[in-house]
Amino acid sequence: MQLSQKIRIYPTKEQLEVMGDLSEKCRLIYNFAL
16 A cells, blocks of 8 residues: 655756745744744
């Protein structure tokens, strides 16, 4: 029985920048909420 599946993604440079910005904003909001 397979319980999980690993998926590898290959984002473009632009997508990497967007993900970086998003994680930074999430970090700021989380720290502000503390």
